[in-house]
Each structure stands twice: as C-alpha cells, then as structure tokens.
Amino acid sequence: MDVQDLGSAFVAAMALVRHGDPDMLAILGLSLRVSLAALGIAALVGLPLGALLAVARFPGRRAVVVALNALMGLPPVVAGLMIYLLLSRSGPLGAWGLLFTPQAMVIAQAVLITPILAALSRQVLEALWEEYAETLRSFGAGPWRAVPTLLWDGRFALLTVLLAGFGRASAEVGAVILVGGNIEGATRTMTTAIALETSKGDLPLALALGLVLMVIVLGVNALAQLLRDAALRRAG
Amino acid sequence: MLPIEAEALSYAAGGVAILQDVSLRIEAGPPLLILGPNGAGKSVLLRLLHGLLRPGRGRITPEAPTRGAMVFQRPVLLRRSVGANIRYPLALAGLPWAERRRRAAAALEEVGLAALADRPARRLSGGEQQRLALARAAALAPPVLFLDEPCASLDPAATRAVEEIIAGIAARGTKIVMTTHDLGQARRLAGEVVFLHRGRVVEAGPARPFFNGPASAEAAAFLQGDLLW
Numbered sequence: 001m002d003v004q005d006l007g008s009a010f011v012a013a014m015a016l017v018r019h020g021d022p023d024m025l026a027i028l029g030l031s032l033r034v035s036l037a038a039l040g041i042a043a044l045v046g047l048p049l050g051a052l053l054a055v056a057r058f059p060g061r062r063a064v065v066v067a068l069n070a071l072m073g074l075p076p077v078v079a080g081l082m083i084y085l086l087l088s089r090s091g092p093l094g095a096w097g098l099l100f101t102p103q104a105m106v107i108a109q110a111v112l113i114t115p116i117l118a119a120l121s122r123q124v125l126e127a128l129w130e131e132y133a134e135t136l137r138s139f140g141a142g143p144w145r146a147v148p149t150l151l152w153d154g155r156f157a158l159l160t161v162l163l164a165g166f167g168r169a170s171a172e173v174g175a176v177i178l179v180g181g182n183i184e185g186a187t188r189t190m191t192t193a194i195a196l197e198t199s200k201g202d203l204p205l206a207l208a209l210g211l212v213l214m215v216i217v218l219g220v221n222a223l224a225q226l227l228r229d230a231a232l233r234r235a236g
Numbered sequence: 237m238l239p240i241e242a243e244a245l246s247y248a249a250g251g252v253a254i255l256q257d258v259s260l261r262i263e264a265g266p267p268l269l270i271l272g273p274n275g276a277g278k279s280v281l282l283r284l285l286h287g288l289l290r291p292g293r294g295r296i297t298p299e300a301p302t303r304g305a306m307v308f309q310r311p312v313l314l315r316r317s318v319g320a321n322i323r324y325p326l327a328l329a330g331l332p333w334a335e336r337r338r339r340a341a342a343a344l345e346e347v348g349l350a351a352l353a354d355r356p357a358r359r360l361s362g363g364e365q366q367r368l369a370l371a372r373a374a375a376l377a378p379p380v381l382f383l384d385e386p387c388a389s390l391d392p393a394a395t396r397a398v399e400e401i402i403a404g405i406a407a408r409g410t411k412i413v414m415t416t417h418d419l420g421q422a423r424r425l426a427g428e429v430v431f432l433h434r435g436r437v438v439e440a441g442p443a444r445p446f447f448n449g450p451a452s453a454e455a456a457a458f459l460q461g462d463l464l465w
Binding site: 131132137139141145153 | 301302
C-alpha cells in the first residue's frame with residue numbers, strides 16, 4: 001500500500017461514479033435499503049423504549065440501563081452469529097427461510113442498533129424529562145403520558161441519535177457477511193464488497209468502494225444536519 | 237375546588253424542616269400573597285397546595301392529584317410554537333380541538349402575544365416567556381392559580397405587564413395565590429397576606445392592616461427591609 005495505490009483508488013472511484021457502474025449502484029442501493037430498513041425498525045422499538053426508560057422508575061432500572069449501555073458495544077460478528085443460529089435451517093426460525101437474504105441482514109442490523117438507539121435516546125430524553133417533569137405533572141400528565149411528549153420535543157436531539165444508528169448500521173460488516181453471505185447480486189453490500197475486494201487483493205477497487213461509501217454516509221449526515229437546522233430555525 | 241383547606245402541614249427535606257404546622261384557608265376573593273424572607277418555605281408551600289409535593293404531616297382538602305394551575309419562577313416552555321404551548325395542557329385536559337384553538341387565541345390576545353403565535357416559544361424574551369406561561373395557565377380557566385415569584389428576573393416594564401395580566405386573571409374570578417419578594421408588588425396586588433417565617437405562619441389576614449401595622453415583630457422587621465433570620 002503506497003501513495004500510488006491511493007492515487008489509483010481515487011481514479012478508480014471516479015471511474016465507478018462517472019460511469020455509474022450498474023453493479024456498484026446495485027450494491028450501493030442494497031446497502032442503503034438494508035440500513036434504512038434496519039434503522040426504521042430499530043427506531044420504532046428503540047426510541048419508545050429509551051423514552052420509557054427515561055421516565056419509568058422501577059426496581060432494577062439501573063441494571064437495565066447498564067445492560068443496555070453494554071449492548072451498545074455488542075460485537076457485530078457476535079450479533080450476526082446469533083441471528084445466523086436463529087435463522088439457519090436447523091434453527092428455531094429456520095422455517096422462515098431468511099438466511100442469506102437481505103431481510104436477514106436487516107434483522108441483524110436492527111438487532112445491532114436497537115440498543116444504541118434505546119440507550120442514547122434514554123440519555124437524551126432523561127435530561128429533557130428532568131427539565132419537563134414538574135411542568136408536565138402540574139398539567140396532570142404522568143410519566144406515561146410524557147413519553148410521546150418527550151419523543152416529540154426531543155426530536156432534534158433524537159435525529160442525531162438516529163444518525164448514530166444509521167452510521168453504525170451502514171458501516172457494519174461482520175453481521176451482514178455472516179447472515180447475508182455476501183452473494184453477488186443478492187446480498188452483497190458496500191462493506192462486504194470492500195472486505196471481499198481487499199481479501200482478493202484488489203486494493204484500489206476496495207478503496208474506491210470505501211471512498212464512495214464514505215461520501216454517501218457524509219451526504220446522509222449533511223442532509224440530516226441541514227434538515228435539523230432548518231427545522232430548528234422554525235420550531236426552536 | 238375552593239375553599240382549599242390546609243391543616244397542620246409539615247414538610248421536611250433531607251431531615252431539614254421546611255414547613256411546620258402550617259394551616260391556612262384559601263377562599264374565593266382577591267389575590268393572596270405569601271410573603272416572607274428567603275428560605276421561609278414559600279415555594280414549598282405553593283407546591284404543597286398545588287399538589288406537586290405531599291406533606292409529611294397534615295392534610296389538604298379537597299384531595300386531588302393537583303389543585304388549580306401553577307406558573308413557576310422559571311417557567312419551562314415546551315420546544316414548540318407559542319400557540320402549541322398553550323394548546324398542550326388544554327389537550328391534556330381533554331378539551332376538543334376547536335375549543336383549544338379558540339382558548340389559545342384568546343389567551344394569547346390577552347397577554348399581547350397573538351402576533352407571535354407561530355414563533356418557537358423558547359426564542360421569546362424573558363418577559364414574553366413569563367407572559368406565555370401565565371397565558372398557558374390562565375387558558376385552563378383554573379379556579380385557583382399558584383404563581384411562584386412570577387416577576388423574579390424581569391425588568392420593571394415586564395413586571396408591570398405581568399402584574400396587569402395577573403390582575404386581569406383575578407378579575408375574571410380565578411383565585412391568585414402567589415409569592416413575591418417585591419414588597420411594592422405585594423402592596424399593589426394583595427387582598428390577603430400570609431406571612432411565613434422559618435417555616436411557620438406568623439401572620440395571616442387582609443392585606444391593608446398587615447401593611448399598615450403588622451402585629452408581629454418579624455413582619456414589622458420584614459416590611460422595614462431588615463434582614464430576618
């Protein structure tokens with residue numbers, strides 16, 4: 001690996017983008033679809049869970065928070081292995097026939113980032129709840145009623161939480177390669193393609209794909225930031 | 237809701253007695269001002285009466301999760317528009333959509349914020365925020381409204397505006413129960429006074445006699461601006 005490789009990687013990346021290489025576009029499209037679907041599912045579960053944890057007071061709550069924080073660091077390959085065992089033909093969910101499909105990759109990424117969304121939103125919304133609790137109680141709203149209020153009033157901070165989840169999902173390789181299988185034209189994503197090209201020794205192509213992936217992730221973040229700023233200006 | 241009857245309230249926090257054996261009766265009528273030096277227990281008493289805190293001993297009737305509405309010294313505005321801030325508690329109270337909009341518009345009109353209805357509430361100035369908090373509570377048309385130092389950090393002009401709003405709310409039949417450390421304001425607004433010192437009620441009664449000639453040495457010292465401990 002030297003400067004020349006880096007240079008040819010840029011050239012290769014430009015060529016990929018300029019020609020709109022259909023294979024790469026398909027891989028890129030699948031990557032985005034899988035990660036966005038996983039993000040959607042994880043958000044539906046993780047954000048309300050985080051909000052509930054922010055307001056609920058019950059014995060063992062601290063243990064749940066600690067466990068959730070620990071799950072944020074769940075190694076993707078371990079998560080992938082567990083999903084693999086569940087979905088494999090002899091596994092409990094084997095009858096669904098999902099192993100080595102994009103759906104399996106969505107499940108793996110959703111499992112991976114749900115704790116991240118829940119733990120981060122718990123943190124963000126707990127601070128908001130501290131500020132709001134007395135006022136909401138004065139209006140007669142208990143903790144349960146506060147959950148939708150916190151989710152709405154914390155929407156700008158939660159967007160950042162969602163971005164963290166999306167970043168983790170789209171950058172992840174260990175889980176999707178196990179449950180997806182990196183099948184060309186079916187379950188090959190940007191990250192598994194990069195892993196494959198690297199192991200094949202085609203470093204410029206691997207680097208080029210990596211550059212494209214980084215630009216996409218950067219673009220998504222910039223777009224989200226712009227939306228957030230615009231909405232903040234309007235809604236405070 | 238009225239009268240609210242507090243009997244022999246005591247409240248302690250972290251082993252420190254904040255209120256001891258406080259009894260008082262809140263009846264319909266002109267504003268009741270709770271006066272006393274810092275640390276006398278005024279804010280805690282308001283929270284007990286409103287229902288945000290539970291007394292360690294004693295009882296308050298009628299029993300309810302909360303009584304009336306309250307505006308805090310530093311009001312917490314929701315991260316929403318000015319109008320949405322007013323409509324939120326109205327929705328919690330179960331009012332239908334059209335009624336919420338009607339009341340919100342009227343309340344904003346009354347506090348002079350109608351033109352700012354679509355602005356983010358937290359971008360308002362301090363005085364505007366306090367007026368919004370008052371409008372938000374008043375739109376509930378509560379029988380009693382608790383105000384904790386509503387003008388504590390406002391300049392004289394904003395203080396005047398808030399006092400006019402308070403007088404307007406009182407004139408429409410809402411009982412005002414408020415704390416203040418501004419004696420001029422207390423004289424302008426009070427119909428009745430409860431004077432607290434070291435967590436106990438030292439004097440309670442009509443405002444005029446209290447300001448003209450307090451019965452207790454503590455109240456006399458307080459009115460003269462002496463430091464009380």
